[in-house]
Amino acid sequence: MSLACWRIVVAVLIYACLVACTQHSGPNTLTFWTIGREGEAITQLLPEFERENPNIHVVLQQLPLSAAHQKLLTAFAGDSTPDMTQLGNTWLPEFVALGALEPLQARVANTKSIQPGDYFPSIWATNVYDGALYGVPWYIDTRLLFYRSDMLKAAGFDAPPRDWNEWRRMLAALSHPARGQYGILLPTNEYDQLTSLALQQPDPLLRDGGRYGNFESTGFKRALRFYVDTFRLHQAPPITNVEAGNPWVEFGRGVYAFYFSGPWNISEFRKRLPASAEGTWATAPLPGTDGEGAALAGGSSLVIFRTSTHKDAAWTLIEYLSRPDVQGRFYDLLGDMPPRRSSWSQGSLLRDAKAQAFREQLERVKPTPPVPEWEQIVNEMQLVAAQAVAGDLTIDQAAAEIDRRADRILEKRRWMLDHARPTTSAPP
């Protein structure tokens, strides 16, 4: 009986919350969901927006990254989506397939302040499906190398690596596993590093319009071999990011000479390492297989939900957040890099040498395959890669296993594409 009582109490509470929420949203109240750290920084940008637009009131809800995906899907299933949200560009295909997002190309065409040509082309392209635009890039994320310039110099290397061979030589020279020193940290439960290496290859990761995996291609196997060899040669410790604990301090201590990560770590390193260490580390674009290489095009876009009743107000906020001066302040607050070239030609972004490697790499980034199942596939890819790192699978076995899992995940998509009904929104 006590269980039943609890259920009634919970039901009443949920009802009370619903009533409270609906009363909260007035006619000009815009609900905006943010994910992760962006939610804190944006609170400092909103007062100016509300001064400029006194008739719009923004209600911000901050979702933690770990819970954001399911919260957004649950909101869609329960018809309680906000007016607009921040959405990672690997999640965008899912919400486009759901038909949850408002097409934006007509609004962009009528707006002077948002010029598609000013954006890095790969990032803009991740928001376009079947010719329709569903989001405006907000900030951009790519993975490149942080390195200890002093350690490289001591080992006789004056410049960061330009290609994989050179990189391998540096890793070999800087790894002393017996002393607990490694060339690089590659957490075995993070897929961005292997994905970045795989995107440098000419072979696409999925084939036949995203119907099947293409992981047995020569290109992917080359990337996987390079990745796995780094562990087999003891140039990276086979640990997850849970065990890595505090990689920033360890990088500062010289436990790792390279650190393969994203833009937010510029400010993390500055925060966690003493000011005197500033000259000992630098950033470099990701070395390619033979020369200049591509890299992952990640980041978040701003999207408006189809069911929103405040689309004009939401668009006003997107325009405000896309202004180069606002994007510059956003970078200063958080280190999130702007997706527009004009935002880069001003303020601290222009002056910061450590940001310039990102600027260079952003011209060469490549998006991941735009299928809703990508996140699931890339998770499986990393699980199998971790098995290969542990020595349980050979490169060929691992590639075949990833293909097998990807094909299983894509089964429904193949059926959808083969039975596409003209009336419903087909998947991208």
Place this chain on the structure above:
Amino acid sequence: MNTQRAAWMFLAPAAIVLGVFFLLPVIGALVLSLTDYDLYALADIHNLRFVALANYWALLHRPLFWAALGHTVYFVAVGVPLSMLMSLCAALLLHSPLARCKAFFRTALFAPVVTTVVAVAVVWRYLFNTKYGLANVALGWIGIHPIDWLGDPHWAMPTIILFAAWKNFGYNMIILLAGLQAIPVELYEAARIDGASAWRQFRHITVPMLAPTLLMVGILTVSGYFQLFAEPYVITEGGPLQSTVSVLYLMYNEGFKWWNLGSASAIAFLLFLIMFVVTACMLRVERSEVRA
């Protein structure tokens, strides 16, 4: 006739609540488990396919499901006896007439139960850190090499079992303590007069008198431990190499991470079936022992 109607009216509120919040969802989940409900079906219900038992069939052919089941059974088979042994020992110590400051120790030993899983899991993650953790430092004092507690696929589950046993033994300890206090003192008195040793008193008085309580505690613990989820979710996220993925964790991933509600429901029903069989077996063993 009238009394029957009155009875139904009294039962109705509870029956309606149970029906709406328990029975209907269970039936809904059963129906879901026969379909391939996923993201595409969420977008447009016309994309839903009836697949009969294909979800179950696919699960039985999926190595990860068997691995998850193996990890869960491992957790139950080692965790339940360990946790109950800890509870029993703690209860016996607290019940002993020699014990001092009983109220303090009772509270102290019960404390882990009321702590938040997430908070203590973070503390345990530090304790079992390979490089800086206290556990390895302590091992170092007695000359044992550091163990990669959470990074080695062979050690991660034992660490989680240890954590779960520590976190939960206090609850059973309180129940067993109540069971111990219900045993009449005269029985021990009589045994002492007959010259029975402490061990024989325990073997022939405490254990038989405590048996019903032990069985109930056992069943509750087994069904609780089968639902292993929070510990690997917070401490290891299922890793390393998926060595701490439990059945429930797999279901959570399928259902709420990838939104494959069809196959997630199938996992839930398979887990229910397994728990039902295990509990039924335990009850049968108990009944046959009572008869014997």
